[in-house]
Amino acid sequence: MNNTKLWSVVALSTTVLGIPSVASAATTKKTSPQLPPSGDTTTGESSPTEKPGTPITVTQVHAHRIAGRQAATLYVRSIPVLTFVGQETNPIERANTIAAKINQLVASNVDANQITASWTKEGQSIKVNGEELIKIDASTILPDTTNNLAHDTLQATNRLRRLLGGAQPLNQPTIARQEKTQPQQPIAKKPQVTKQQPVAKKPQQNTNAKVKATNSGTASYYSYGDSTRTANGERFNPQDLTAAHRTLPFGTRVRVTNNWNGRSVIVRINDRGPFIRGRIIDVSLGAAKQLGMISSGIASVKVEVLDN
Secondary structure, three states: OHHHHHHHHHHHHHHHHOOOOHHHHHHOOOOOOOOOOOOOHHHOOOOOOOOOOOOOOOEEEEEEEEOOEEEEEEEEOOEEEEEEEOOOOOHHHHHHHHHHHHHHHHHOOOOHHHEEEEEEOOEEEEEEOOEEEEEEOOOEEOOOOOOOHHHHHHHHHHHHHHHOOOOOOOOHHHHHHHOOOOOOHHHHHOOOHHHHHHHHOHHHOOOOOOEEEEEEEEEEEEOOOOOOEOOOOOEOOOOOOEEEOOOOOOOOEEEEEEOOOOOEEEEEEEEOOOOOOOEEEEEEHHHHHHHOOOOOOEEEEEEEEEOO
């Protein structure tokens, strides 16, 4: 009886005085909230901690291999701008660093007219407001490279000027006068242009071939080294009139017509792609030149499957 009274007193004291019981004390312990994961920097994307209203990421980095070497291609607004090949530096880290800088420039509303090409005795580079953004060297490749670093620098500069603000392209004399050091004269020679001309004439044959199917959409172009293998096992030649398609059988001939300028080319399917949503065909560099879509990177096209 005395024990019963004792426990009643304890219970009453707990209620009146607010002394926590063992069970209630255990329930008051809470774990600290977990921080949200950081942003994925492997594609140059912005951190999720950025303030609302910051422009969306305009860059992507795609890792791949060229001739057995690690490589990374930098895309700006889904257009391939530069490919970095591993030599002394890690190409993926290099591409991500540049991608982050470009995203920052877009977020700060960069004036695309301040993007310039620099040719000095130290080498070629792309600068923004006088500060180096990208160094163009032997480990930097354009999708439509001319194998001339100075000329490639000008092309890459103009591509960034257009993609980051729609600025007018620079011409060679203007860029040459901006540098105090001597300009590189080989820029005007445009090597290999004469070698590409015979290839460009091939698509004019069989223009009256029977059309089996027609499709319309967006086309892009791509170019890698000659040692790269296509999906059907061939060695990729950027100057051949070939293309990548998701489903058409290898060997299928298709006529691609650029709806923006009316130019057309007949290509042979030997690869798979494109893998970017909204695009229906990836043509080779040689075919892109025939279509007049090098400067734009993409084009609205009509694709006609021809009877072989």
